[in-house]
Amino acid sequence: MFDINPGLMVWTIVTFILLAFVLGKYAWKPLLKSLHDREDAIRDALDQSEKARAEAAELLRQNEKNMARADEEYQKALREGKALAEKLKEEIVTKARQQAQQELQHAKEEIQRDIEAAKQQLRNEVADLAIKAAEKILDENLDPAKQKKLVDSVLNQLPKN
Numbered sequence: 721m722f723d724i725n726p727g728l729m730v731w732t733i734v735t736f737i738l739l740a741f742v743l744g745k746y747a748w749k750p751l752l753k754s755l756h757d758r759e760d761a762i763r764d765a766l767d768q769s770e771k772a773r774a775e776a777a778e779l780l781r782q783n784e785k786n787m788a789r790a791d792e793e794y795q796k797a798l799r800e801g802k803a804l805a806e807k808l809k810e811e812i813v814t815k816a817r818q819q820a821q822q823e824l825q826h827a828k829e830e831i832q833r834d835i836e837a838a839k840q841q842l843r844n845e846v847a848d849l850a851i852k853a854a855e856k857i858l859d860e861n862l863d864p865a866k867q868k869k870l871v872d873s874v875l876n877q878l879p880k881n
Contacts, residue, residue, distance in 0.1 A: 847871035
């Protein structure tokens with residue numbers, strides 16, 4: 721069944737060696753070179769992706785620091801704004817109180833002037849009434865200078881209230 725033919729065996733070995741030599745020279749070397757090039761390209765891509773990941777992580781840390789700093793600045797600005805608002809409120813309240821005191825003082829002074837004017841007017845009317853009553857009683861007419869002198873002396877004797 722199986723018959724060993726030495727001539728066929730030699731030619732098969734020669735063909736195999738020749739084929740291995742040709743494949744080794746023209747196929748295996750370029751194939752291995754392309755596999756090594758692909759391996760290097762993949763390794764470079766992995767290195768670049770690792771660098772990009774590290775850069776992204778660094779950017780993320782910087783972003784978190786910036787966000788923390790921005791939040792801190794926001795809180796600081798908020799505190800300063802509240803303090804400024806409180807200070808302005810106190811200034812406004814103080815100014816309003818001062819203005820109210822001034823207006824109250826002016827009102828008191830105006831009331832005092834009105835009271836003095838009313839007292840003076842009342843004195844003049846009382847003096848006129850007293851002179852008229854005295855004229856009727858005495859039935860004589862005094863001159864205005866005497867009347868004024870008489871009224872002033874009577875008024876000076878009256879209490880000042």
